[in-house]
Amino acid sequence: MTVVPAPSQPARQGKGRSRSRLKILAAAKALFLQDGYDGVNLDRIATQAEVARQTVYNQFGSKEAVFRAVMEHHWSSLPLGDLLTRLEQSLGTDADPAGFLRQFSEILLTFIEDADQVAFTRLVIAESRRSPWVAEEFYRVGKEPLTKTLAGCLQRLHETGGIDCPAPELAAHQFLGLVQEFIIWPKVMAIGPDVMSIPPFDVVVEEGIAMFLSRYGVCDEARAARTV
Template sequence: MIPAPSQPARQGKGRSRNRLKIVAAAKALFLRDGYDGVNLERVATQAEVARQTVYNQFGSKEAVFRAVMEHHWSSLPLGDLSTRLEQSLGSGGDPAGFLRQFSEILLTFIEDTDQVAFTRLVIAESRRSPWIAEEFYRVGKEPLTKALTDCLRRLHETGKINCPSPGLAAHQFLGLVQEFIIWPQVMAIGPDVMNMPPFDVVVEEGIAMFLDRYGARD
């Protein structure tokens, strides 16, 4: 007979469920009404929990917003990058294959989350509250860039590319891809205005440019 969960265990699970409900509710409100348009009372109502529950778990609206940002970026599987890279290196894979996988991971994240709307929110609110942009970078863009930097450094160390400045190169490759897959959406520039090429063309051209600069030298 399997013993029933203890009282502390049940309380912990309930607290975790409430936290996820609160974060999801707060994100929906922030995206719709902006940072100033939301308070803990509205978050509690949206999450269908008591206001005191929100306060007990977070303490302030700023803490709720920080938790929303962390949860948003947590769906980007950065831990998979190094694993995929080592698998690629172990099977004799080339840098282009890894960069394609990286680009697909980034595109999936953008398409499957509210990344465009969230980026717009951060841009709009950071003028009044600079900490919002700083936190968005700290929990999202910085880890993303670092993960790519680490992978490029590994490719350089194994002789697959010639890239003595992997941090600079990571920013460059992100720029080559994101210029097409996110910023036109953030700025609400229509595809008819941009005459946007397909995603696979953007990636292949970006990889070609990147490896023309950083490809291994014989």
Template sequence: MSRVVSTYHQRVAQEKRALILSAATALFLELGYARTSLARIAESSGVSRATLFKQFPSKAALFEAMVTESWSSAEEEDPPPRGNIVEGLGIIGRRYADLLSRPQMTDLFRIVIAELPRFPELAHAQFSHGKMPYFESVRGYLLAEHEAGTVRVEDVELAATQFLGMISNYVFWPTLLVPGWEVSADRVAQVVDEAVRTTTARYAAPGPGPSTND
């Protein structure tokens, strides 16, 4: 019985957490980071102040949770299979494009950019709690492939940056600058495929040459 009760309370806590994060994102976008209070977020999300403070003791902690939540779903996916760089990069590329296409990601970057002059710590949170952990997962994949001999990459940080940049520069960044910018699913697939081809052409280890006995 106690396990059932515990599971119920966990589910309720997760639901309230999701409500808080959703309300916080909307208010941060509408009012800005400085003018949004935890009390107002509690009211908007329909939870008590005690419940909100129990989950997020400060506004900075709430923002960091937003960042982690926005980036973490892709990190929790199973790692791509090893030994096939085309397949592996394809999986990573599609996950990244899907991540960047979510509305909350665009909202998050807009908050950081708008508040950067007054709250540079928001950019630090976005980088250290969001982008960097995701980037490290991609870098780790390339490093493992390099050690396995599938690719030859002297600078895995540069290679990971190049690969992710080819995708984000088309799929994501224009959404912040160009009103109505939309990319079809077919176009996203093409962008990812081209990024995979370019990276593979640059870094894939050459296969064994023809046998001298042939």
């Protein structure tokens, strides 16, 4: 019979610390979204997470540190690695930039819906008036990596002849604008359907792709010439 050794005490402590950290982050995010930054303190976070206040303090040290960690954890649910994997699968002699952009948009929409992105963006906008570091951190840990990942994918598509895009970072911002103008900002600003007529998601994406590729797409002949 094979005897499986029990986890060491440091390993058990590490797992326990990780679980308590996730509980704290989930509790803190819920409270921040509900009551804003000023309406939350370490005591409330500890109570919501069902841990001791000292545990929160030991792991984070301050409410600002908790908020920064919440932002990082919030954005960590956006699977940027999936974008790179799907790009690799779509590259080759039959690179499909439209298919890739479609998959990218679906990943982005899933994140927006599943991660409370609308409510979190509203929170950041409200708090950044008093504390500019909030918006800076939100961009640093989220929007910047997202944009740079998309720009890197566009660069690869450019190099392999799928698109003609000499300025991929500019193009990444442009495509994000085409999509997010309809799928997030009307919700962030609480613009109702009686004021703004919003097309279905698939229409927004397909029209955005069509506009994007009208600028950066290449014809079959040009693609063949670039890959020779």
